[in-house]
Amino acid sequence: MVSSIEVRDLRRTYGDVIAVDGISFDVKEGEIFGLVGPNGAGKTTAVECVEGLRRPTSGRVRLLGLDPSRERLRVAERIGVQLQESALPPRLHVAEALALFGSFYRRPNNVDDLLDLLGLNEKRSAPFAKLSGGQKQRLFIALALVNRPEVVFFDELTTGLDPQARRSMWDLVRSIRDLGCTVVLTTHYMEEAERLCDRVMIVDRGRIVALDTPEALIGSLNINRRIVFGLPEGQDAASLAGLPTVSRIEQSDERVIVYGHGNHFAGSVVNAMEDAGLPFTDLRTEQPNLEDVFLLLTGREMRE
Ligand SMILES: Nc1ncnc2c1ncn2[C@@H]1O[C@H](COP(=O)(O)OP(=O)(O)OP(=O)(O)O)[C@@H](O)[C@H]1O
Ligand SMILES: [Mg+2]
Structure with a gap:
């Protein structure tokens, strides 16, 4: 099995804070890989180091065979990123945002297809500032898909979404994977990780405490x-x-x-x-x- 991501002994500190404390793992091509862990465990930091948005303090990261901090642009062309917190200009309309972001890439997805996929058709002409929290979230997910990425990262995929939107997001993630995309996500919803992820990595205080399929994790502890x-x-x-x-x-x-x-x-x-x-x-x-x-x-x- 080919690995889309290889991480070896990754460390990242912020001053005295050790956010990521020497973690190693692989993400296989075509899998849905989940990171879970308490607040402040280091999930976002680890994911951002893999995406190339943060420079590791030490360790080695390979994403699609590239070094994401040195080959930022080549990586950006091939991945999609939904950030945990982000914003757009308040007056930018939904469809405009998708067209604008699409224009940065060589082979963007069709705007109407993305609006359909995320259930945002009725809001296509709405300015960003007037979207509900869940609608903003869905727009950021659509933006992560705008360049037909080979690997997509969702940081807190369904935080703030209602139960219907959460379940339709699970279907969406599965269909993205079925198109051949590798998916890395973080979540605080254990049911989501259990149902959706092929493998789950539990992170605590910057370290990996367990990594396996949900079934194996549940079976291994004799709970x-x-x-x-x-x-x-x-x-x-x-x-x-x-x-x-x-x-x-x-x-x-x-x-x-x-x-x-x-x-x-x-x-x-x-x-x-x-x-x-x-x-x-x-x-x-x-x-x-x-x-x-x-x-x-x-x-x-x-x-x-
Ligand atoms: N830009 C930053 N500057 C300084 N410290 C930071 C910064 N970003 C994160 N940290 C610290 O690094 C640690 C890990 O944070 P991180 O955001 O990676 O955790 P997380 O697992 O994503 O948490 P959450 O579940 O709350 O999103 C925390 O102690 C946090 O306070
Ligand atoms: Mg986080």
């Missing part, structure tokens, strides 16, 4: 599954703790969460409750997900 149910006041679920499949029980008010593992976990808990005559209600099982992995690996306290 407990959960069974959640209601139990009327005065009833006690503590007896379930004796089951070999159960590792922990949380009971508060009329709600119980049982943590456990193994193929017979759910069955054994339900059987034991029926044998004991416990009148449980609204029982559901919850599979471990990427959010569990993320919280386990990066902790629960707030950063910065």
